[in-house]
Amino acid sequence: MIATPDRTPLPRNFFDRPVLDVAPDLLGRTLVRSTPDGPIALRLTEVEAYDGPNDPGSHAYRGRTARNAVMFGPAGHVYVYFTYGMWFCMNLVCGPEGTASAVLLRAGEIVEGAELARKRRLSARNDKELAKGPARLATALGVDRALDGTDACTSGETPLRVLTGTPVSSDQVDNGPRTGVAGDGGVHPWRFWIANDPTVSPYRAHVPRRRRS
DNA sequence: CAGCGGATATTCT
DNA sequence: GAATATCCGCTGA
Secondary structure (H helix, E strand, O other): OOOOOEEEEOOHHHHOOOHHHHHHHOOOOEEEEEEOOEEEEEEEEEEEEEOHHHOOOOOOOOOOOOOOHHHHOOOOEEEEEEEOOOEEEEEEEEOOOOOOEEEEEEEEEEEEOHHHHHHHOOOOOOHHHOOEOHHHHHHHHOOOHHHOOOEOOOOOOOOEEEEEEOOOOHHHEEEEOOOOOOHHHHHOOOEEEEOOOOOOOOOOOOOOOOOOO
């Protein structure tokens, strides 16, 4: 018999915990993006933890700036940043206000609204690639910086919400170094994914790119 | 499949 | 001015 997916929203105190506890606990949860055309829902399969000012890989490592201000705010809000001149990536803020830690949502399986996601991800060769990678995930869900600072735990209307879904047991969770993170930040094994899931993105080590002439 | 380089703009130095 | 929590398309095996 098939278990009914749990559509209960995760409360703020789910996110108001140490980021290394929250990150693996997000795997298997359902992220729902409400759009004018309808909802797009995604089962989270891969995340990375960024541990505030203590973490050389974190945007918050050098303190608060205009870009990362949302990280310093309350848990359960969405931090969206723009990178490589083209892409958006989304995080969920964790821990008490001022902690400035967050979980980067790296990959997932589209479980509802795949037609809408395909329209946003025309280069995807199959549905497993729709959200395989953080910028692909944000693109598939239509997330851009307009959603930076959005509260995913409000009782009112919100364009993004995280539902209980079907959490995976810890023996199904693998972890390893974070993808593309430079320098000392690369040592932490703070990338978490569902073992053998086909929507998880491939690992890439950090490679400094020389500027073109 | 692996390896490469280009695209592109915001951010921090 | 230089780096970047990336992706895509092309090349060659």
